[in-house]
Amino acid sequence: MNFEESDEEKMFREAVREFAQKHVAPVWRDYDKNHEIPRDLIKKMADMQLWAPTVSEEYGGAGISMTMACIAAEELAKADLSIALPVMYLVEASWGFIFDMYGTHEAKSELLPRVTKGDLFFGIATTEPTGGSDLVNSTKTIIKPKGDGYVVNGEKVYISGIAETEKYGGVYWTLGKSDPKGNHKAFDAFILPLNMGDGLHPGITTTLFEDMGRMGVSTGGFNIENVEIPKHYLIGEHGKGFYHAMEGFSAARVLIAATCLGSATESLDIGIDYTKQRRQFGRPLAAFEGIQFEGVKAWMALQADTLLTYKAASIMDKHYREKDPKYTKLDIAQWTAAAKYRAPHDALDAITMAMTWHGAFGYTKECPLEAAYRGVRSYTVGAEGGAHIQLVVQARELFGAENLPYRQEKQP
Numbered sequence: 538m539n540f541e542e543s544d545e546e547k548m549f550r551e552a553v554r555e556f557a558q559k560h561v562a563p564v565w566r567d568y569d570k571n572h573e574i575p576r577d578l579i580k581k582m583a584d585m586q587l588w589a590p591t592v593s594e595e596y597g598g599a600g601i602s603m604t605m606a607c608i609a610a611e612e613l614a615k616a617d618l619s620i621a622l623p624v625m626y627l628v629e630a631s632w633g634f635i636f637d638m639y640g641t642h643e644a645k646s647e648l649l650p651r652v653t654k655g656d657l658f659f660g661i662a663t664t665e666p667t668g669g670s671d672l673v674n675s676t677k678t679i680i681k682p683k684g685d686g687y688v689v690n691g692e693k694v695y696i697s698g699i700a701e702t703e704k705y706g707g708v709y710w711t712l713g714k715s716d717p718k719g720n721h722k723a724f725d726a727f728i729l730p731l732n733m734g735d736g737l738h739p740g741i742t743t744t745l746f747e748d749m750g751r752m753g754v755s756t757g758g759f760n761i762e763n764v765e766i767p768k769h770y771l772i773g774e775h776g777k778g779f780y781h782a783m784e785g786f787s788a789a790r791v792l793i794a795a796t797c798l799g800s801a802t803e804s805l806d807i808g809i810d811y812t813k814q815r816r817q818f819g820r821p822l823a824a825f826e827g828i829q830f831e832g833v834k835a836w837m838a839l840q841a842d843t844l845l846t847y848k849a850a851s852i853m854d855k856h857y858r859e860k861d862p863k864y865t866k867l868d869i870a871q872w873t874a875a876a877k878y879r880a881p882h883d884a885l886d887a888i889t890m891a892m893t894w895h896g897a898f899g900y901t902k903e904c905p906l907e908a909a910y911r912g913v914r915s916y917t918v919g920a921e922g923g924a925h926i927q928l929v930v931q932a933r934e935l936f937g938a939e940n941l942p943y944r945q946e947k948q949p
C-alpha cells in the first residue's frame with residue numbers, strides 16, 4: 538500500500554498544473570460564455586502530449602497510465618471549473634485508450650495520429666432516443682455486412698462534441714447491433730466517420746441540444762442513414778462490442794471522478810478563502826463552527842473519494858499495464874462505478890455549499906462556482922451512465938449477476 542505519488546507522477550502533476558494555470562485558467566470563463574474551446578488551446582494540449590495521452594506512442598500518444606491520466610484530469614478541472622475542457626480531454630483519453638487496445642492497426646494508424654494532434658475529435662456514441670441505461674433493449678442502430686465492409690443505420694442522442702465534429706472533424710466509437718432481436722452478444726463496436734475533415738458525411742444529419750453546463754463542449758445527436766464503413770473500422774471481435782464498450786465506460790468513469798474532484802477541490806478552496814474575507818456578526822464567516830464543520834465534512838468526503846478514485850485507477854493499471862491476473866475487468870467495473878457514483882455527488886455537495894457561503898453573490902454569474910455546479914451536475918445526471926447504473930454495476934458484483942433485477946423475469 539503506497540499513498541504517495543511516484544516522482545514521475547509528481548513531476549507530471551506539476552507540469553500539467555503549470556500548463557493548466559497558465560493556459561486554461563485565464564480563458565475558461567470566456568469559452569463558458571461563447572460555447573467553444575479555442576482550437577489553439579487544444580493544439581497546445583496536443584503539443585504537450587495531453588490530448589488522448591493514454592494512446593500508445595506508436596500512434597502518437599504518450600502511453601501514460603490511467604493514474605497519470607487521472608492526475609491530468611484533476612489538474613485541468615482545477616483550472617477549468619466548468620469542466621468543459623476536462624470533458625473533452627477525458628473522452629479522448631478513455632475511448633482513445635480502448636480503441637488503441639481493440640482497433641485494427643490500419644484504422645489506428647489512419648486515425649489516432651490525427652486524434653492525438655488535436656485535429657480529429659474522437660467521440661463516443663452509445664445512447665439512443667429509447668435510452669442509454671438499458672443498451673441491450675434500447676439499441677436500434679443496425680450494422681450489417683455490405684460488400685467488403687458494413688452499412689450502418691440508426692440514431693444517437695445526447696452525444697458530446699457534435700458541433701466541434703461538424704466544424705473541425707471527428708469520428709465516433711459507436712455501438713450497433715448485427716441482429717435487432719439479439720442480446721448483448723449481438724453488438725458490434727465500430728468507428729463511425731462523421732466528418733473526416735472534409736465536411737459532414739452525406740449519410741449523417743446532426744442536431745444540437747442546449748445544455749445547462751460545461752458550455753465549452755457541445756451536446757447533440759445524429760441520424761445515420763446508410764453510412765458505409767470499411768471492414769477495418771470494426772473495433773475488436775464481431776459480437777464483442779458490448780463488452781468492449783463496458784471497458785470504455787470504466788475508463789471514462791474513473792476519469793470523470795478525477796475531473797469532478799478537481800473542480801470541487803478548487804471550489805472548496807475558493808469558498809474557504811471567501812469565508813476568511815467575508816465578515817458577518819462582527820467576525821469572519823470562517824470563525825463560525827457552523828461554517829467550519831460544513832467545510833471539514835466536504836473536505837473529508839473529497840479526500841475519501843480521491844482515495845477511491847486512485848485505487849480504481851491503480852486497479853486499471855495493474856490489469857492493463859502490469860497484466861496482474863489478480864485484477865479482472867469485473868473488479869475494474871466495480872471500482873470505477875464506485876468512484877463515478879461517489880465523486881460527482883460529493884463534488885456537487887461541496888460546490889453547492891461553497892456557493893452558499895458566498896450568499897447572493899454565489900448565485901450570480903460573477904461567481905465562478907455556478908459554472909462548477911452546472912458542469913459537475915452533468916455527471917450526477919447521466920453522462921457515461923446514470924447514477925443508478927453505477928449502483929447496478931456494483932450490486933452485480935456484491936449480490937451476484939443471478940440477482941440482477943432485470944434477469945428475474947427469466948428465472949423460473
Ligand SMILES: Cc1cc2nc3c(=O)[nH]c(=O)nc-3n(C[C@H](O)[C@H](O)[C@H](O)COP(=O)(O)OP(=O)(O)OC[C@H]3O[C@@H](n4cnc5c(N)ncnc54)[C@H](O)[C@@H]3O)c2cc1C
Pocket residue numbers: 660661662663664667668669670671694695696697698748756915918919920921922923924925926929
Ligand atoms: C451532458 C451529457 C453528455 C453526454 N454525452 C454522451 C456521449 O458523448 N455519448 C453517449 O453515448 N451518451 C452521452 N450521454 C448520455 C448518457 O450516457 C445517458 O444520459 C445515460 O446513459 C442515461 O441514459 P438516458 O439519459 O437515456 O436515461 P434512461 O436510460 O432513460 O434512464 C433514466 C433514469 O432512470 C435511471 N435508471 C435506469 N435504469 C435504472 C434501474 N435499473 N434502476 C434504477 N434507476 C434506473 C437512470 O439512472 C436515469 O436516472 C450524455 C449525457 C449527458 C447528460
